[in-house]
Structures are given as C-alpha cells and as structure tokens.
Amino acid sequence: MDFIDYLDSRPIYEQIASRYKQLILTGVLSPNEKLPSVRKLAMELSTNPNTVQKAYAMLEREGYLYSVKGRGNFVRENDSLIDQKKDELKGKMKELIKEIQDLGLDPQELFTAALEEAEEDDRD
Amino acid sequence: MDFIDYLDSRPIYEQIASRYKQLILTGVLSPNEKLPSVRKLAMELSTNPNTVQKAYAMLEREGYLYSVKGRGNFVRENDSLIDQKKDELKGKMKELIKEIQDLGLDPQELFTAALEEAEEDDRD
DNA sequence: AAACTGTATTAGAATCTATAGTACAGTATG
DNA sequence: CATACTGTACTATAGATTCTAATACAGTTT
Numbered sequence: 001m002d003f004i005d006y007l008d009s010r011p012i013y014e015q016i017a018s019r020y021k022q023l024i025l026t027g028v029l030s031p032n033e034k035l036p037s038v039r040k041l042a043m044e045l046s047t048n049p050n051t052v053q054k055a056y057a058m059l060e061r062e063g064y065l066y067s068v069k070g071r072g073n074f075v076r077e078n079d080s081l082i083d084q085k086k087d088e089l090k091g092k093m094k095e096l097i098k099e100i101q102d103l104g105l106d107p108q109e110l111f112t113a114a115l116e117e118a119e120e121d122d123r124d
Numbered sequence: 125m126d127f128i129d130y131l132d133s134r135p136i137y138e139q140i141a142s143r144y145k146q147l148i149l150t151g152v153l154s155p156n157e158k159l160p161s162v163r164k165l166a167m168e169l170s171t172n173p174n175t176v177q178k179a180y181a182m183l184e185r186e187g188y189l190y191s192v193k194g195r196g197n198f199v200r201e202n203d204s205l206i207d208q209k210k211d212e213l214k215g216k217m218k219e220l221i222k223e224i225q226d227l228g229l230d231p232q233e234l235f236t237a238a239l240e241e242a243e244e245d246d247r248d
Numbered sequence: 249a250a251a252c253t254g255t256a257t258t259a260g261a262a263t264c265t266a267t268a269g270t271a272c273a274g275t276a277t278g
Numbered sequence: 279c280a281t282a283c284t285g286t287a288c289t290a291t292a293g294a295t296t297c298t299a300a301t302a303c304a305g306t307t308t
Contacts, residue, residue: 011296025227037253048298053255069254070305082227086234089224093238094245096220100213101242103149103206110210111235114217118225121218135265161284172267177286193285194274253306264295275284 003045012047016055024064024075025085035065035073127169136171140179148188148199149209159189159197 003019004012023029035041038056042049056073059065063081067073097107127143128136147153159165162180166173180197183189187205191197221231 013296022226038255039253050299051297054297056254067254068306070252070307072253072306085227086229089220089227089229090234090238090241092220093234094242096213096216097239097242098245102146103209103213105210105213107235107239107242110214110217111221111231114214115221115231117214118218118221118231121222137265162286163284174268175266178266180285191285192275194276194283196275196284249308251306251308253304255304256302258301259299261298262296265293267292268290270289271287273284273286276282278279278281 004047012045013051013054013058016041016045016052017058020055020059021062021064021085024078025082027078029075031075031077033075035075037072128171136169137175137178137182140165140169140176141182144179144183145186145188145209148202149206151202153199155199155201157199159199161196 004015008015010018020029020035029035035056036044038049038052042052045052056065056067060067060073063084064076065073066076100107100110128139132139134142144153144159153159159180160168162173162176166176169176180189180191184191184197187208188200189197190200224231224234
C-alpha cells in the first residue's frame, strides 16, 4: 500500500483519492466492498484521519463511494463511473489537442509517436 | 493584452509565462525582439514588478528568453524551442495514454473522438 | 456497555503566492 | 556627466491552501 509519494507535489488527500479512483474503476475493488475506515487508513499511511476523510468526501462527491455513518465507506457500482471517467479523459485529450494545434503542430503525428513510446515502455 | 484571468486558478506569474511561451513559439514575437520591461508590464497588467520578474526568470530558465542587465529581456531563437516544446507535449500525451490504458480503454479510439470534437469546436 | 464507524469544528504550523518597498548595478540618452 | 531607464536582489507582510491535531458528537456492531 505505497500510496503516498512525497516527491509528488499533489496534496496527500488527492493522491489517496486518485489511487482509489483507479482501484474502483479497474474493478480491483468490487461494488459494495467496504473501504478501510478513516482512522485505520490514516494509521497505515502515517497520516491524519482528517486527511483521509477529505479524500473520502471527495470520492463521495464524485460518485465513487457511498458512506454510511457508523458503518463505513463503500464502493459504488462502477458502470456509469467508467463512462464518466471516459468523458473526463476525452476532455483532457481535447485540451491537449488544442494546445498542440495552437502551436501549428499535427496532433495525430504527435499522438502516434507518444503511443509508440508508451508501448515501448510496456515492453521493458 | 488581457493576460490575467482571475478565474484561472494558476498563479499570475505562471499565466504570464505561458502566454509569452505561446507568443514566442508561434512566432508572434521574433527572435531578439525586446519584451516590455518588468516595470512597464507590471503597470499594464496592474500587478507587481516582482510578479513579472518571476515570470521572466522562469522563461529565462526554460530557454525562452535571454536577459541583459540594464537593457532588457529578449526573445531567443525559437527553432530549438519548438522541438523542446514538442517533446514536452509528447510527454504529456504519453502520460495521458498510460492513464487511459491503465483503465483498460483504447487510446486511439478516445483520441479520434477528442480530435473530432476539437475540430467541431473550431468550426463554431 | 464497549468499541468501532463517519462527521463536524476549531486551531495552529508550513508553504505558496502576491504585494510592497528599498537598494544596487548596468545601459541609453540628453 | 546627469538622468532615466533597464535587470536583479533582498526583506517584510498578508492571504490562501494544505496538513496536522485535538475534540466532540452521532450512528452501528458486538
């Protein structure tokens, strides 16, 4: 559970949230599965319960979790979440494409080169 | 010169820097052209000379400018800058591709959809 | 009843951003 | 040479954000 990267400039609660997003979207965590309690996870990560609570609140706001007072936080169904995430990624991609076009470069060419490099990395 | 967007969460010095990066890379500003002095630009943008200075220092560190004490800041040749920026964009694209692949989605499909949307936006 | 859950509130430390004033060094121009 | 312009450096302050910490309260489980 090596969640926190102190070289990462993002705040801890955001690192926790994005890690759980991935675990939920990829199905590593199943719908209705219970997440660690805020206190337990805080212990594990050597951070503060409030920091974990902030991450969980964020995940609840974005539809990744539902929380029941006294019982815990639980994973939501992920079918619609994947569509939601896909839209988010498409939005990011669009912004990147626009930045590329603004400089008079060819998005397709740059994408192809990047994809090749990404697949090279996988083979290593 | 509507540089600063106070709805943009990025710091002012970063907004200034990224605007000038674009002007330099797209050739709107020519090599060896003089940029406004830190004090003059600060007046224009109703901000502080130190904030402009921070942006200029950043641009110098990244190779967009060279600065001469007593004379001013000047645009560098942009041939190598474009290659440098291209690498940077390719890196960003690679990270996005990896994020997409981590979720088991198809990068090419998502890219094509985003490109279409970007071109629709252009037509409006 | 005891031990666990989530949630809310308040306070303080640390960091980042921006502003402000001042000072010094080099250049351009009269 | 004098003045006004340039860049650069330093210190101080204020505000916002992030994180930690302590505490309290509410609900659930056993």
